[in-house]
Amino acid sequence: MIVVRALARLLGAVTLCLVASAHLGSPDTWFQGNAGPYPVRAVIRLPGVIPGLAQIDINVTGEGVSQVTAQPVIFDAGTGGAPPADVAEPVAGRPGAYHAELWFMQPGSFSVHIAVRGTQGEGTVVVPVAAVAERQIPLYPWLGWILSALGILLFVGAVTIVRAAATDGVTAPGSPPPAGAARKGTLWAILGGVVICLGLLGARNWWRNVEAEYRSELYRPFTAAATVDTSGGARQLQFTITDSVWRNRQPRASWERFTVSPLVPDHGKLMHLFLMRQDGEPSAFAHLHPLSTDSMTFRASLGALAAGRYRAYADVVHETGLSQTLVADVTVPAGAGNPPTVDADDATFEGSPTGATFTLQDGATITWEGKPDSLAAGADATLTFTVREADGSVARLVPYLGMPGHAVVYRTDGQVYIHLHPNGTISMVAQQALGSRRPTDTLPGMLARRLTADAMAMAHDPTFDGRFTFPYAFPSPGQYRVWVQVRRPLGVVTAPFDMTVR
Ligand SMILES: [Cu+2]
Incomplete structure (x- = not known):
């Protein structure tokens, strides 16, 4: 039962937490402008967590577009310090529509460089994006129950292995278990269970620290x-x-x-x-x-x-x-x-x-x-x-x-x-x-x-x-x-x- 409670607490620590956002409840970035000769419309949907994957939808009007790319560039690194640009995939059935996914690995002031290449040459436009962690993803109850069940199964399995190692493991094949083997096995099983519980407690503390660190990095506007x-x-x-x-x-x-x-x-x-x-x-x-x-x-x-x-x-x-x-x-x-x-x-x-x-x-x-x-x-x-x-x-x-x-x-x-x-x-x-x-x-x-x-x-x-x-x-x-x-x-x-x- 201790283990179940410890697990429940470990899982309960990952709870939903919504904070005020940089844009006050309107997290997506909408842009309408020109990348060189190409009129561009873009919406950048940030995941609200860092690291996280942003969804980028780009619409380009104009003829002869051959390639659209998107690249996240953090303010103080410049394009030289940025990962290579991702090629946005054309969306089937919607001419001029492109989709890309970009990872934001650290929080900060970014620009997404949208580049369009085609018969009219190349054009780039910079779309500012504040990539900050605004929320903690909740632990969904169904996932919590599945993980708890698997955790209990692993625990019972580990204790059984320890008990078997102390009894059947030291018994020659075919011969009966020595006298007192059952008692010895129970003692070893209890000892094994305690060691695993201590390990779980340590893991819980580690997890709490990771969580506290994440929370301290959540965005909050100036008071x-x-x-x-x-x-x-x-x-x-x-x-x-x-x-x-x-x-x-x-x-x-x-x-x-x-x-x-x-x-x-x-x-x-x-x-x-x-x-x-x-x-x-x-x-x-x-x-x-x-x-x-x-x-x-x-x-x-x-x-x-x-x-x-x-x-x-x-x-x-x-x-x-x-x-x-x-x-x-x-x-x-x-x-x-x-x-x-x-x-x-x-x-x-x-x-x-x-x-x-x-x-x-x-x-x-x-x-x-x-x-x-x-x-x-x-x-x-x-x-x-x-x-x-x-x-x-x-x-x-x-x-x-x-x-x-x-x-x-x-x-x-x-x-x-x-x-x-x-x-x-x-x-x-x-x-x-x-x-x-x-x-x-x-x-x-x-x-x-x-x-x-x-x-x-x-x-x-x-x-x-x-x-x-x-x-x-x-x-x-x-x-x-x-x-x-x-x-x-x-x-x-x-x-x-x-x-x-x-
Ligand atoms: Cu004004």
Whole structure:
């Protein structure tokens, strides 16, 4: 019985453990862009455990494609230190579709280099991926029972062998067992059983250590806190990174060497902060860009944001290309007057969805094209939106943070949050960081300085078509809200939409 209990405990130690994720409940990476002359769409599904096997689906449009490869490259090793690229296999019956599987052997900030070869030449694109252990795979009960049964069988077998060795083993063939052999055999069987149990106890301790080590390497985002400062009359949101790993720049887990590196501006902003009101309809929402007062504290004016209980999601990107979402709860008091937000890219909103089309203040509309009543979790649901002028013509859009439009997907229980762009779930600056790191970028901040200079020089001249898409699949069932933001002559505008995911 001791053995059974020890085995049960050994197996029970491997239990399910889900932690908050880097992307908050939306672990897959979606990408839409160009590999040289070839338009590429890719989804990278990480296993959530390290080491683990990632599933990569690539869709290439364009003629004459002869080969598609995928290669995982960790930030600080470069392509020279990466395993050779895997050739993605064409998917039968789906022209342009390719599938590859890549092993991620250590946690960290990776890029998946997708290379396309064909008659139009060769093109490569870098897709940033944060490969971190986010969960422990549970021991399935049926597997536990099978292993327990086999373990008991082995134990009984081993004890029987020891007993036989002490009795039959020392008896000449054909002759009867000597007197007292049965007692001697029982003693040896007990001794053998005790030795095996001690071995099992040792194995249990070893296993517990391995498990503790794995748990200490599980991803956890930086801890943060948010408060509202009303001392200056206007309401200022103060968002503070309270995490000791960041304060002391001392990594604890091995992957944290990627998060103690400087922050870099994404679309020119060090932090993109979203506030979602938690207490019911009409929903209130803000997209703010707090300025850093020191490396831990960020402040932004709350403008005309309605009072209420909010959850703040702050997106930051490290120089290593690792992006994180930091979460904090905050209560926003009613404001005295409505001071304007300071940053022209900031926007606050209060209102409720009105189906597939939302009418903006200036009479223009934003429509979710082909919006279904509900969607299946995990199903590819390219979200297409059209902005139309009041007269019904498709609008031309000036860039909002370098893009025609931004979208935030949020499950109303707060467990799923992700910021989408037409190029997918990836951060632009993470892509630049992973693509433009040089072997000479050996000191923290060297690459960050170059990326910051590049962001300043970013051209904002083009205008975009008023129709744009976000590649995405809703990760889990639930009630979702999607906020779409574009820039209009009167400023940044927001349109809310609801979606039920089954
Ligand atoms: Cu932003």
